[in-house]
Amino acid sequence: MKIETEPFYIPQSHEIPVFQAAFEKKLPVLLKGPTGTGKTRFVEYMAYHLHKDLITVACHEETSATDLIGRFILKGTEAVWQDGPLTKAVKQGAIIYLDEVAEARPDVIVAIHSLTDYRRTLYLDKLGEEITAHPDFMLVASYNPGYQRSYKELKPSTRQRFVGLMFDYPDEKKEAEIVSKEANIPLDVAKQLVKIARKIRNLTELGLTETVSTRLVVDAAILIAHGLDKRLAVNVAMIQPLTDDPEILESLIQLSELMI
16 A cells, blocks of 8 residues: 555654664564554554555454465466465565564464565465565564563564564653644643543553553544543543443543543
């Protein structure tokens, strides 16, 4: 997919020059960090500026190497090979983004192994072929180290095959600017929503699996811009997605209403 319009993105640190250098030197990149911190948007931004097609695969527990590499499909009475997204990217010289790669089946890591070192090759076992990657091919993967259970953590030997970029929530000023721009709401309203989000993030004693992402703050802001009451928007977009525990929900609702 060609990114036709420049995505809105505010740099957090040195991720842009690092990604640029990795692309030029043909190194794979691993984006680490919580959900909703801009990892996908960053890849789209870089694909736009590098003028490269972007193929995104949202990995889940059923994602297999076959899903990425390809398979034979029946056309009439004939079995025809169909390239998967990884094979297409390798041949075309696109950027492939494996989002939440640690969620995929272990054979996915095996499949990309030879693409993450000097060989830059992909083996199609069902065809008995080995493909050398196009010079512009780039492998980018992401995962959330704090979310995956131990058996879904990436092995150190796998992580060490990538250039690592750590993502976190932007500072308060940048996050408010992002929310204001994305939802087209006044900056003062965005600042108020961000303060609520940051307060909830600091409540580590609640033991939430995930906390309020920038994405959730933007969702609340979009609802407010559409005319929804602030308290209701914060409730449904920033609080309800976090937990089903009624006591925690009630505490978070009360906290947010005090801050609005």
